Amino acid sequence: MVLYTSPSPKNWNGRKSEEQLYLHEKVELVPITEIANLKTVQYALLGYACDEGVRRNQGRTGAINGPDAIKKMLGKMPNHLPKDHKFLDVGNVACVETDLEHTQQQLAKNITALLDQQIFPIALGGGHDIAYAHYKGIKGYLKDKKPKAKLGIINFDAHFDLRNPENGPTSGTPFFQIAKEEKEFNYLCIGIRKDANDKQLFETARELDVVYIERQVMRLNYLEELKTWLKAFIEKVDCIYLTIDLDGFSSAFAPGVSAASPMGFEPQLVLELLTSILDSGKLLSMDIAELNPDYDIDNQTAKLAASLVHFVIHEQPV
Numbered sequence: 001m002v003l004y005t006s007p008s009p010k011n012w013n014g015r016k017s018e019e020q021l022y023l024h025e026k027v028e029l030v031p032i033t034e035i036a037n038l039k040t041v042q043y044a045l046l047g048y049a050c051d052e053g054v055r056r057n058q059g060r061t062g063a064i065n066g067p068d069a070i071k072k073m074l075g076k077m078p079n080h081l082p083k084d085h086k087f088l089d090v091g092n093v094a095c096v097e098t099d100l101e102h103t104q105q106q107l108a109k110n111i112t113a114l115l116d117q118q119i120f121p122i123a124l125g126g127g128h129d130i131a132y133a134h135y136k137g138i139k140g141y142l143k144d145k146k147p148k149a150k151l152g153i154i155n156f157d158a159h160f161d162l163r164n165p166e167n168g169p170t171s172g173t174p175f176f177q178i179a180k181e182e183k184e185f186n187y188l189c190i191g192i193r194k195d196a197n198d199k200q201l202f203e204t205a206r207e208l209d210v211v212y213i214e215r216q217v218m219r220l221n222y223l224e225e226l227k228t229w230l231k232a233f234i235e236k237v238d239c240i241y242l243t244i245d246l247d248g249f250s251s252a253f254a255p256g257v258s259a260a261s262p263m264g265f266e267p268q269l270v271l272e273l274l275t276s277i278l279d280s281g282k283l284l285s286m287d288i289a290e291l292n293p294d295y296d297i298d299n300q301t302a303k304l305a306a307s308l309v310h311f312v313i314h315e316q317p318v
């Protein structure tokens with residue numbers, strides 16, 4: 001069974017220059033199996049082409065094409081990276097038929113391989129079941145290299161994704177699955193909508209001591225308070241896994257998702273909070289989930305996802 005596709009030049013097009021002015025000219029396409037041969041690499045994009053978790057969660061499928069759509073928009077963006085910094089596309093983990101569980105295992109293995117090589121992974125979804133897979137990959141790395149490190153998970157999302165996987169994992173279960181495996185579950189969920197999470201989910205969040213920020217306080221007027229809460233969470237942990245579910249953004253900015261949020265948050269505020277996360281120096285790995293190109297309008301959501309990646313790779317201290 002093929003659970004992996006090599007990076008494709010078809011995803012990387014744009015204006016041409018002589019001096020790598022654009023990211024499609026900067027990116028190096030390196031199959032994941034070849035990363036061990038490389039010297040210092042800063043960033044690698046790894047796709048999670050899977051919407052089986054969304055289907056199981058009664059959502060609208062299409063996120064299987066999310067990773068390639070983000071790469072296509074990112075390639076057209078300007079490159080401001082230092083000449084000696086390496087930026088890779090290492091291909092996609094791909095879901096075959098309905099085999100979500102093996103797809104997750106494959107992503108986990110590849111995330112561990114990137115972290116072992118000191119490469120910062122940027123995983124692109126795909127359904128939010130990417131989060132459980134990504135977490136397993138991070139644990140694979142921490143177990144050997146930093147067994148005492150306390151992991152914190154920061155999720156920008158309209159949803160807790162704390163459903164009980166009684167009937168198998170879905171895009172709605174990743175953080176419940178993680179909670180069951182963690183001795184200390186450090187989970188901060190930013191952008192929670194009361195009109196998108198039922199009573200039982202709030203109850204589970206309370207039982208699991210989840211720290212959450214509701215959507216109505218996700219406003220620039222509350223920036224100082226938001227930064228203080230974020231800082232308090234970051235101080236408690238040694239390293240951070242950041243996951244951004246695009247459906248937390250207002251559908252004015254992110255229509256291309258399974259469960260759109262007309263009352264979601266704005267991109268500018270997320271950039272402000274991302275700056276605090278990057279400045280902490282604790283960010284270990286990140287992903288962007290739930291892009292569904294079938295419902296996108298003029299690639300706006302894919303562009304938003306690409307802009308988030310662009311921001312992180314250019315603002316992160318390395």
Ligand SMILES: N=CN[C@@H](CCC(=O)O)C(=O)O
Binds near residue numbers: 128161
């Ligand atoms: N990953 C998404 N999770 C949401 C989906 C909500 C919806 O489809 O409306 C959830 O399970 O709550």
Ligand SMILES: [Mn+2]
Binds near residue numbers: 158
């Ligand atoms: Mn969501």
Ligand SMILES: [Mn+2]
Binds near residue numbers: 128157161171245
């Ligand atoms: Mn989610």
